[in-house]
Amino acid sequence: MRPEDASHMQQVAEVTSILGGSAEMAQSGSESSRVGPVELGFVEPAAPERLVSSQFPSKVGGRPAWLSLLLPGPELLECGGCAQPLVFLLQVYAPREHAFHRSLLIFCCTSPDCPNRSFATLRSQLGRINEFYSAEPQPEVPVRPIPGLKLCRVCGASGPKTCSRCHRARYCGKKHQVADWKAGHRAACSQPDESDDDGVSTLNILFPEFELVMELEDSEGEELQTCGELSATESVCTSEVTEELELELEAMAKHATKEDRIFAKFKKRIAVAPDQVLRYCRGGSPLWVSGVNIPTNSDIPNCSCGARREFEFQVMPQLLNQLKVDRLGESMDWGTLIVYTCTQSCDPGNAYILEFIWKQDFSIEEV
DSSP: OOOOOOTTHHHHHHHHHHTOOHHHHHTTTOOOOOOBBOOOEEEOOOOOOGGSSGGOOOOSSSSSOOOOSSSSOGGGGTTTTOOBBOOEEEEEOOBBBBBSSEEEEEOOOTTTSSSOOOOEEEEEEOOSSSSSSOOOOOOOOOOOTTTTBBBBBBTBOOOOEEEESOOOOOOOOOOHHHHHHIIIIHHHSSSOGGGGOOOOOOOOOOOOEEEEEEEEOSSSSSSSSSSGGOOOOOOOOOOOOOOHHHHHHHHOOOOOOOHHHHHHHHHHHHHHHHOOEEEEOOOOOOOOOSSOOOOOGGGSSSTTTOOOOOEEEEEEEEEOOOOOOOOOGGGOSSEEEEEEEEEEEETTTTTTEEEEEEEEEEOOOOO
16 A cells, blocks of 8 residues: 555556545546445554655554644644553555555543543645655665654654643643653753754653554455445345354344344454455445444535545454554553544645544343
C-alpha cells in the first residue's frame, strides 16, 4: 500500500480498485455502487525508515506518520471522557483516484480511570503535487526529525507548548509536559545538549510499532470475495475452518439465537485468518461481533461537507493481543472498531478532518 516506483499513479488506480472503488466513481464523485474485495490487515515488524511520513505507510503503534505536515491542534485529540490526550493507535494508507495520497489515522484514550474512553479518526489527503513531498517516490533513509515540525516529545502529536525552562522540549499540552518532567526531563532540562528538543520522552505511553500489511481475504466461494453482499445473519462457508470449530458451531446452531448466529458467523469468518487485525472493504458491510449496538443509518452522521458516510474498514479484537495492552496496567477492550468515511472523500486541503468511528463490544454472553 506504499508507492514503490515512478508508476505510482497506476498503482493508486489499482489500489483504488482493490480497496473497493472505481476510477469512474471517484472521478464523478458519485456514491459507491460497487463493492470490492475484502482486504485483511496483519502486523509485521519493519525497519523504522519504512514507517515514516515520506514512505506513506500503513502502520500500528509508535508515533503517527503524519501525512499533511500542517498538524491538527491538540483539541482534536483530547478524550471527551477524561480530557487526557489521545494516543495514536493505527493508520491506513488508502488512496483514491482523486486523492493521490490519503491516510486515515485512529487515536484512542488509554487512561484506565476514564469513564468513557474516546476514539477519534482523522482523514488527510494530498495531491501528487503538494508542498510536503516530492512527486516521485523517495528512497528509505535513516529516521531524522522533519525540519520545522514541532512534535510532542511524549505522544508525537502537535507540540505547540515548550518547556518554560529549556525552551527546547515541546508538548501537546500541560498533561504530557508534567508527566515528562516527572519521568526524567527535569534532569535533562538543565543540560546544554540542544538535541533534547528532538528527543523522545522516557515516558513510554505509545503502543508497540508494526507495519500493517494488507492481503486479499482467502475464501472458498466467490460470494465471499465482496463484503457488501453479506448480511448480519448469513452463514459463511470456508474450506479452512478447523474440524473442532465446525463441531462447536454445529452445537451452537442447534439452540442458536440470532445473537448466537451473528457471533458464530464472526468466529467462522475470521478462523480462516485468525491473526487479522483489520478488515478493509470500502462501501461494504462490517463483520459484526454481536447483534447488540449495531448502528442505524441515523446513527452515522454525514460528513461536514454534507455527503453520506460509508463503511471503509474495521479494527479487529486480535489487535489487542499484538499491542500487549496488559503492560499499560489497564483493561482496554473492544469487540470491533468500525470506521465510516465520506463517500465523496471531500478535499480538506492541507487540514485534517474528523471521520466517524463506532465501537461495538462483545455481548455479555460471548465473553
